[in-house]
Amino acid sequence: MTGAVTIWTYDWVPNGPRGHVRDIRLRWALEEAGLPYTVATVPVADRGPDHLARQPFAQVPFIEDDGIRIFESGACLLHLAEKSEILMPRDPQLRADTLQWIIAALNSVEMVTVPWWYIRMKGVSDNPLAGWMRQRFERLDAVLAERDWLVDNRFTAADILMADVLRMPGKLEQLEEFAALKAYLARACDRPAFRKAVRDQLDHFEAADAKRKKAGD
Numbered sequence: 129m130t131g132a133v134t135i136w137t138y139d140w141v142p143n144g145p146r147g148h149v150r151d152i153r154l155r156w157a158l159e160e161a162g163l164p165y166t167v168a169t170v171p172v173a174d175r176g177p178d179h180l181a182r183q184p185f186a187q188v189p190f191i192e193d194d195g196i197r198i199f200e201s202g203a204c205l206l207h208l209a210e211k212s213e214i215l216m217p218r219d220p221q222l223r224a225d226t227l228q229w230i231i232a233a234l235n236s237v238e239m240v241t242v243p244w245w246y247i248r249m250k251g252v253s254d255n256p257l258a259g260w261m262r263q264r265f266e267r268l269d270a271v272l273a274e275r276d277w278l279v280d281n282r283f284t285a286a287d288i289l290m291a292d293v294l295r296m297p298g299k300l301e302q303l304e305e306f307a308a309l310k311a312y313l314a315r316a317c318d319r320p321a322f323r324k325a326v327r328d329q330l331d332h333f334e335a336a337d338a339k340r341k342k343a344g345d
C-alpha cells in the first residue's frame with residue numbers, strides 16, 4: 129500500500145483557464161478510481177529552477193507517486209490508470225484499446241484542437257486548422273454514434289482524456305453538428321467524479337483569490 133498521489137498545479141490562474149487547467153484530468157481519474165490524492169502548487173508567476181526540474185516546459189500538471197515523478201498529463205494519466213481496473217481494463221486487448229485511444233486523444237485530436245484554439249485566440253477569422261479539426265470530429269462522431277464510451281462500451285481513462293480534449297471545442301460551439309460527440313461530452317461531464325474534480329479546481333483558485341486579496345489588504 130502506498131501513500132496518496134500528489135498532483136501539482138499552479139497556485140493561481142486568472143478566470144479564463146479555471147476549470148480547464150490540466151490537473152483536472154488527474155483529479156478526475158483519481159476521483160473515478162476512489163484513490164487518495166493531495167494537491168500541491170507551484171507559483172505561476174515565478175517558474176523557477178524547482179519547477180523546471182519537475183516540468184522542463186514550466187507547465188503543469190505533474191505528479192509524484194511513492195517517489196516516482198512524472199510530467200505530461202497523458203503520461204501521468206497512464207501511470208494512474210495502471211492503479212485501477214476502473215481506469216484501465218486488465219484484458220490485454222481492452223488495455224491496448226485504452227492505450228490507443230489515450231494516444232489518439234493526445235496525438236490525433238488535441239494536436240489539432242489546441243493549435244486551432246491558439247489561432248482563434250489571435251483573432252484569425254478564417255482559421256486554417258478548421259477543416260482538419262472538423263475531419264477529426266467527423267470520424268470520432270462516427271465511432272461514438274455506435275457506442276457510449278471508447279473502449280468496450282465502458283468508461284475508461286481514455287474517455288477522461290478524450291472528453292477533456294473535447295471540452296474547449298465544445299465550449300466554443302465547434303461540436304454543434306456532431307450529435308454523438310456532443311452527447312458523449314455531456315455524458316462524460318455529467319459523471320460525479322468529473323463534477324467534483326471541476327468544483328475542487330474552481331475552489332482551489334477561489335481560495336487563492338481570497339489569499340491574494342488578504343495579502344493585498
Ligand SMILES: N[C@@H](CCC(=O)N[C@@H](CS)C(=O)NCC(=O)O)C(=O)O
Nearest residue numbers: 148149150186187188189200201202
Ligand atoms: N502537454 C502538456 C501541456 C501542459 C499545459 O499546456 N499546461 C498548461 C496548463 S493546462 C500550462 O502550464 N500553461 C502555461 C504554459 O504553457 O506556459 C500536458 O498535457 O501536460
